[in-house]
Amino acid sequence: MDDFTVTPYTVEGDVDYDRLLDQFGADRLTDEQLQNFPHPTHRLLRRRVFYAGRDVDRFTAAAARGETVSVVTGRGPSGPMHLGHVYPFYFAKYLQDELGAYVYIPLSDDEKYFSKDLTFDEIHEYTRQNVRDILAVGFDPERTRLVVDTADADVVYPVAAELAKELTPAAVEATYGTPPNVGLGFYPAVQATHLLLPQLVHGRHPTLVPIAVDQDPHVRVCRDIAAKQRHDVEKPAALLSRFLPRLGGGGGKMSTSDDAPGILLSDDRETVREKVQRHAYSGGRDDVDAHREHGGDPTVDVAYQLLAYFFEESDETLDRLAADYRSGELLSGELKAYAADRIADFLEGHQRRRPEGPIADVVEPYRLTEAERARVRPDVFGGESDRE
Template sequence: MPKISVSEVQGEVDYGKAAKEFGIDPMDAYLKKLPEAPAMYRRGLVFGQRDFQRIFDAIKNRQKFAVLTGVNPSGPLHLGNKLFIDQALYFQKCGAHVFIPISNDETYVFHKAESVEKATENAVNSVIPDLVALGFEPKLTKIFISTKTLRIYDLAVKISTKATFSTVKSIFGFTNDTNPGQIFYSIVQSAHILFPQLNGFAETVVPIGIDQDPYMRLVRDIADKLSMVKPSSTYHKFMPGLQGGKMSGSKPETCIYLTDTPEAARKKLMSAFSGGGASLAEHRKSGGNPDVDVAFQYLRFMFEQDDRKLAEIEQKFRSGEMTSGELKNYAAEKITDFLRSHQKEREKAKSKMEKFMIE
């Protein structure tokens, strides 16, 4: 039985079943209608939504809307984080203003950093330069550090009267051993999500994994009580870790960081879980399984934008014509090319950060 919670994901996720259980609607109706939809939409990797019609209408009618995607600065950004960021970049191309809360408070209260200061230091020295380097427009982007943004605290205090401990306990599974910081962070997260409305953006979309849906259920309930607009959300499938399972920044063996050298990233990928046959002879005879092959999935999620090329690679790997080593080498070239380019931009980004920051 798979386990899905805000703190962990275990086992193979049945996305259709989970969406039905959580009351998440399919994304299918919008996949072919979105303008210049990126690969993750065309390929059904973004599978669910809540109230996306309002966002679709805003895009279609060129009306104001915002996209919010938060970052936990427990360590360097990794490819799984890039999945959220790529969606935010797409919506920005569609006219959205982007809000990015850096949740250094979450990092600390969930014991992912020894102090708030350490989490903040990592945000400033690593996370924010990476975000800026990925290509956001400064005039359409607002990055803020949670504990340094007074308006977030003010909003969180107001929100706190609109939820009960019984509600957050049932949604997040809190126990008597849960520290009060984690309990209050559920309210702070709601403040992050509603924050664009304080800046004049009624419509907000939040791209998330299905494990983060409890936050959306809570904030939508709170928004109702505050007579604010319920935020919309989209849900994407999990990008697999290097050895299968969910990619996690707190588990270095599962992910490729945006700070990894191209050589280190290649080495990690060449050791990643493969869907190839146990031997070359068996692979040539029976073919491979791209559905579980990490290198293929990385191409599918973000590193091969050409649908025809991806289909060709899939066919060759399934038939045994392409070996696991050849597939990994192809994916490694794509990933290392990205890292080389990104890391050059990252150095330039350090002098541009102030243009993106708000307090």
């Protein structure tokens, strides 16, 4: 019996990523598949943070031929963003930079209204804050589109309505459980729209969805719908990641609602140091003498894991830190201090790039153009002459 839960709405317990692959039916990434990504291979790939997928080879083969490819990875705007939210966006930027990929970023404000005890006013304020953080990543405005469900309902809803006809209540319940309201029951059709939108705008091509593993049900449902559609679309491919560890350890994912706080993208250096020193689970010994004699375990040490996931670029440095920690030469407090500084360095760069000014001006270059909208949405009153 499973002692953990992983759904799009709940992650509990110590996650067994191998057992999840059996449950979800995804394939572990091979060394050969990783070699097909642009070089140097991104650290999220070579360190197996992204560890499994579906139809990844189709995406990389098309990219190698110089064909059109796209990436979809989104955000549910229900609060301020923390470190666990942002690394898929930096990975998407890597694919855009290396492959010229289109990047589509849906913000599911409606889904958060259906699933959280929040008003739309609260959700939209988080949406505006989240957009500034997403754009701080540095996406190319010519090849990046932000799509907000309620703001872009003229595009999203007609497609979702069409896709919803291919989705039965039984299929929704089998994948997600019984939805608490009809809005959340309809949302899988909206999510499928997000994942197919680049193809509806730019024509049939491979799309890759790099997401945390808990979001895989959305991809599975979309792939089933895409197979039934009259539109000339391919099933989206998926690249599934492990969760960025929560500071308190225990195999779950970072969250702002944990007893151990998440590290927010707005945190300053001193706040990061305080959170890491006070809350990061240590793989070290109880006292200095014991640590010097027996060493620590970097595989469970959260400060080390944060470095390994994203915040230390150099593999050589990472290996040295692990060796020094195991030998007892590097103390837990020293490892935490090093990790806190690397995270703070990253955040200071991110915060400098965070766009200022009126949000309408900030987001305008990244919105769907009228020509792009016209390719997707039906014109109810166009294409037919008036009759007397």
